[in-house]
Amino acid sequence: MSDTPAQAPSDRTRVVRYNWLARYDRQTVEAILDATPLAHVGCMMNGVPFVTPTFFWREGDRVYWHGSTAGRMFKALESQDICLTVSLLDGLMLARSAYNFNCNFRSVMVVGRARLISDAEEKREKLRTFVNSLIPGQWERLRPAHDKEITATAIAWLPLDEASCKLRSGPPEDDDEDYAFPAWAGVIPIRYQVLPPEADPRNTAGIEMPADVSRFTLG
Amino acid sequence: MSDTPAQAPSDRTRVVRYNWLARYDRQTVEAILDATPLAHVGCMMNGVPFVTPTFFWREGDRVYWHGSTAGRMFKALESQDICLTVSLLDGLMLARSAYNFNCNFRSVMVVGRARLISDAEEKREKLRTFVNSLIPGQWERLRPAHDKEITATAIAWLPLDEASCKLRSGPPEDDDEDYAFPAWAGVIPIRYQVLPPEADPRNTAGIEMPADVSRFTLG
Numbered sequence: 001m002s003d004t005p006a007q008a009p010s011d012r013t014r015v016v017r018y019n020w021l022a023r024y025d026r027q028t029v030e031a032i033l034d035a036t037p038l039a040h041v042g043c044m045m046n047g048v049p050f051v052t053p054t055f056f057w058r059e060g061d062r063v064y065w066h067g068s069t070a071g072r073m074f075k076a077l078e079s080q081d082i083c084l085t086v087s088l089l090d091g092l093m094l095a096r097s098a099y100n101f102n103c104n105f106r107s108v109m110v111v112g113r114a115r116l117i118s119d120a121e122e123k124r125e126k127l128r129t130f131v132n133s134l135i136p137g138q139w140e141r142l143r144p145a146h147d148k149e150i151t152a153t154a155i156a157w158l159p160l161d162e163a164s165c166k167l168r169s170g171p172p173e174d175d176d177e178d179y180a181f182p183a184w185a186g187v188i189p190i191r192y193q194v195l196p197p198e199a200d201p202r203n204t205a206g207i208e209m210p211a212d213v214s215r216f217t218l219g
Numbered sequence: 220m221s222d223t224p225a226q227a228p229s230d231r232t233r234v235v236r237y238n239w240l241a242r243y244d245r246q247t248v249e250a251i252l253d254a255t256p257l258a259h260v261g262c263m264m265n266g267v268p269f270v271t272p273t274f275f276w277r278e279g280d281r282v283y284w285h286g287s288t289a290g291r292m293f294k295a296l297e298s299q300d301i302c303l304t305v306s307l308l309d310g311l312m313l314a315r316s317a318y319n320f321n322c323n324f325r326s327v328m329v330v331g332r333a334r335l336i337s338d339a340e341e342k343r344e345k346l347r348t349f350v351n352s353l354i355p356g357q358w359e360r361l362r363p364a365h366d367k368e369i370t371a372t373a374i375a376w377l378p379l380d381e382a383s384c385k386l387r388s389g390p391p392e393d394d395d396e397d398y399a400f401p402a403w404a405g406v407i408p409i410r411y412q413v414l415p416p417e418a419d420p421r422n423t424a425g426i427e428m429p430a431d432v433s434r435f436t437l438g
Contacts, residue, residue, distance in 0.1 A: 012265050017290050038308050040259040042268035046231050048330050049261035049268030051304035055322065071236050085270035089257050089411075094432065098350050098361050099368040103274065111267050131317050142317050143400040149318040171419045181362045184426050185419040188435050192308075193412035200390045200404040207403050213313065216407050 013111060013164040023165040026061075032106045032165055033058045033086055035219055036192070037134060039065060042083040045076050056084065057130045063110055064126055064157045074154035077114045084110045084158055088219065092188040095172040096181045104187060106167040110158050117155045120147065126155050136212045192218040232330060232383040242384040245280075251325045251384055252277045252305055254438055255411070256353060258284060261302040264295050275303065276349045282329055283345055283376045293373035296333045303329045303377055307438065311407040314391040315400045323406060325386040329377050336374045339366065345374050355431045411437040 006024050008014035015022035023029075039056035042049050052073055056065040063084055067074055087107035095101050117123050127150075128139040172185045197213050225243050227233035234241035242248075258275035261268050271292055275284040282303055286293055306326035314320050336342050346369075347358040391404045416432050 012267060017287055036308075038306070040270045040272075040304060040306070042261040042270035042302075044263065044268050048231060048300045048302050049263050050330070051259045051261035051270050051302045051328070053259075053304060053306035053324070053326050068236055081267045083261075083267050083270045085259060085272060087257070087259070087272035089255075092353065092435065094354070094357070094416075096362050097368070098346055098358060098364050099372075101350060105272070107272050109270070111269070127317055131320060134311065135313070138313070139317060141402050143315050143397050143402060145317050149316070153318070171417075171421070178362050179421055180423065182423050182426055183360050183362060184428050184432065185422055186416050186428070186432075187419075188416045188432065189414035190437060191412050191414065193410050195408035195410065197313075197405050197407045198390075200406075202390070202398055203404055204399065204401050207401055209403050209405070213403065213405075213407065216311065218409060 008164060010162045013109065013162045015164055015166055018166065021166045021168050023167065024163070026160065028165050028167070029108055029160060029163045030058065032088070032108045032167070033063060035106065036086060036088055039063070039084050039086045041065065041073065042085070043073050043077050044080055045072050055130070056086070057133045059129060061160045062157045063160065064130065064155060066127065066130065066153055066155045069152055069154040071154065074116065074156060077156060078116060081111060081113055082158070089190050090169065091190045093172050094185055094188065096174045096178045096183040096185050100172060100174050102168065104169050106165070108163055108165050110160060110163045112158050112162050114156045114158050117157070120150050123150050123153060123155050127153065135210070135216060137210065138212065141210060194218055227383060229381045232328065232381045234383055234385055237385070240385045240387050242386065243382070245379065247384050248327055248379060248382045249277065251307070251327045251386070252282060254325065255305060255307055258282070258303050258305045260284065260292065261304070262292050262296050263299055264291050274349070275305070276352045278348060280379045281376045282379065283349065283374060285346065285349065285372055285374045288371055288373040290373065293335065293375060296375060297335060300330060300332055301377070308409050309388065310409045312387070312391050313404055313407065315393045315397045315402040315404050319391060319393050321387065323388050325384070327382055327384050329379060329382045331377050331381050333375045333377050336376070339369050342369050342372060342374050346372065354429070354435060356429065357431065360429060413437055
């Protein structure tokens with residue numbers, strides 16, 4: 001832990017609270033983004049900053065997500081700056097005081113103006129990357145996408161220009177005078193657990209689970 | 220699965236996309252909220268609908284969260300409607316087409332105008348409820364909260380009047396004509412795993428882990 005705050009890429013991405021937990025380097029940003037496919041997108045719709053959970057994926061210095069071209073979010077997002085947040089809860093941090101109760105976590109916030117992909121072939125290629133980023137080779141095993149499915153799918157992306165991280169790990173941090181207080185302190189680790197895949201009862205006879213499906217991990 | 224959409228409590232909480240996955244009954248809302256302490260709050264700050272991950276807890280028909288009285292969010296949230304979203308990723312749902320690729324999940328969105336608690340004793344009582352909702356009896360084992368800590372802590376709440384759920388479970392759903400396509404389909408279940416607690420190396424000699432700490436579960 002350093003007491004010197006890192007340099008933020010912009011004023012609005014500068015972490016203010018607990019700024020010693022902040023990081024802005026691309027390596028840390030990418031490592032957190034690559035640890036989970038779940039993001040929460042904040043987008044103003046009907047006067048409310050709605051938070052929508054969604055799959056996302058990263059390619060180079062961009063994050064992508066998809067949905068329906070008829071969806072409210074994809075109609076709203078090109079006219080405003082938005083925020084995409086990715087967070088992983090890594091544990092409860094039980095300190096000796098309630099004030100220092102916290103969690104171990106990793107989070108990234110990306111803000112900026114999203115762009116939509118309009119070209120059908122580019123959309124198809126992005127969806128292939130998304131599917132294969134979760135399960136390598138999966139796209140090629142699937143029934144090929146129909147043109148109307150590509151048309152019905154909206155894909156948005158944000159550059160990682162304005163990204164900030166906040167993360168914490170390790171044992172509790174208590175006030176100096178509290179270490180003598182006789183409360184048990186420690187960490188309850190939490191992580192995603194991937195259970196063995198369950199085959200669809202309607203699978204065609206004799207079909208085998210691809211090895212890449214059984215190798216899926218998260219976290 | 221029913222094709223009849225349930226009745227939303229308000230226009231802006233009505234689920235539009237995949238509305239057959241929507242639920243609005245309080246029992247489902249509460250069950251999802253009670254399954255995790257992690258929420259994402261959407262709040263407009265500096266022209267961006269920032270999404271902030273935070274601990275939250277439920278008491279009756281309200282959700283609460285806390286932070287610093289000096290924090291940006293708590294200064295901003297009484298002047299606008301906001302959104303608090305809770306989501307759990309329960310698995311990847313591998314269909315026979317990329318278009319029907321989805322996840323099993325549970326999510327709740329609560330929208331409305333948040334209120335701040337100003338009374339110190341009420342704040343103290345709410346924090347006690349929060350800590351004890353995670354680890355029963357933990358508040359009483361901790362170093363008692365200082366008045367200045369209570370002053371520095373902001374607590375906000377939202378009523379559950381405008382809450383909507385969206386959830387999915389079970390095997391993939393493919394287009395009728397795709398079931399004969401020879402792609403392996405199924406579900407990769409995902410859940411939170413709680414690992415054995417790790418004691419702080421600086422714990423006072425002879426102190427034992429409370430049984431309630433080892434009983435913590437999630438999901």
